[in-house]
Amino acid sequence: MDPTQPGGRGTDPADGTAPAGGVEGGDNPVLAPRLRERRRSAGLTLEAAARRVGLSAAHLSRLESGLRQPSLPVLLGLARLYGTTVSDLLGETTAESDPIVRSGAMPAVPAGGWTYWRAGGTGRAMQALRVHVPAHAQGGLVRVHPGEEWLYVTGGELVLTLGEQTHTLAVGDSAHFDSLVPHQLAAGGPAGVDLLFVHTLIQSEVSALCVTPQPPTRQGGRP
Template sequence: MAAKHTPGERIAELCKTYGVSRETLSERSGISTELIRRIEEEGHIPDLAPLLKISRALGVRLGTLLDDHEELGPVITRAGKAGEAARFITGVPEAAKDDSHKGLIFKALAADKNSRHMEPFIVDIEPDAEQAKSTHEGEEFIYILSGNLALEYGSENSVLHEGDSVYYDSIVPHRVISADGKPVRIVAVIYTPV
């Protein structure tokens, strides 16, 4: 199967290949049929939690929805080149993206690695980024490169600063936003079990 260019196109192609209806995918993933429709037809990019749930429901890893091709050996991402590997901005159709858009901007660090179970990203969190708390299976590790990050984890709230890190279970409802209305840059590694 040839790789598509957006997560929505890949989801639609996988559903067609596997004979999975949108309703069945919704039931298996716990994601509404309306959100799946928006992802497939409008190019809407939700946060990672719905994409993780959809990938699990389809029996593929998250990278299958994000990658163009796969490398068997090590994948090296040179300084300043993470954005060239893969990039998406949550909540924004591909056609509407431009440099003026604010949000959570994910830059994949190992987009081409074959059969990986970790998804490493550099994430730029703009001051006006908004996202609901998400929950999904797996674990996450975050390291703050710059700025001040507000982490909401279950009923706990923490502020992390440059050089701080956090490791947590993703099944607990969580979200990350700017703590002080200024941009934040983090390294985020998401692990999902096989």
């Protein structure tokens, strides 16, 4: 039967899920308990987790009970929310990743006006990146999210705003801060700024990452 036609076994348009054993994800006995375990490990109630990925608590409960299988977009959303990967949720095992990251093997990834290169392994508690921030990129975007961040300036000049203080960092300068402090990164010159950037994996909804920018009070840092 064609799952795209009425009466088929495709996804439920109301919640982005499919019946257990359906075309979306198949019958995976590992998935349901892992969804429940990862949610609890993230310290989220059923209602809070469902709200953040756009599902009802009843639908998420069915996923955690194995009564339904999530579509790929739902599975991706849950993986991001819990700070893990789709492979982990599905119980897939992979070989240990190579601890060496070669610069030429990592493609440049444009995102939000910045450019990223992966500089560390996958499936870790931290993510390491090389980042280029062009001049005037992302405007007055201010970020707030759980975790810690560490950065090191390798080229250009960085203007880093932490709460009410703004600091100017030159090549060789670094910063390590709690990312629940509202923070903003911007290039201090027309050529942009290059950084080494390490942060703990985010376990929060995307809407919690940005707040309305406020005019900073310039204190500290270099003149």
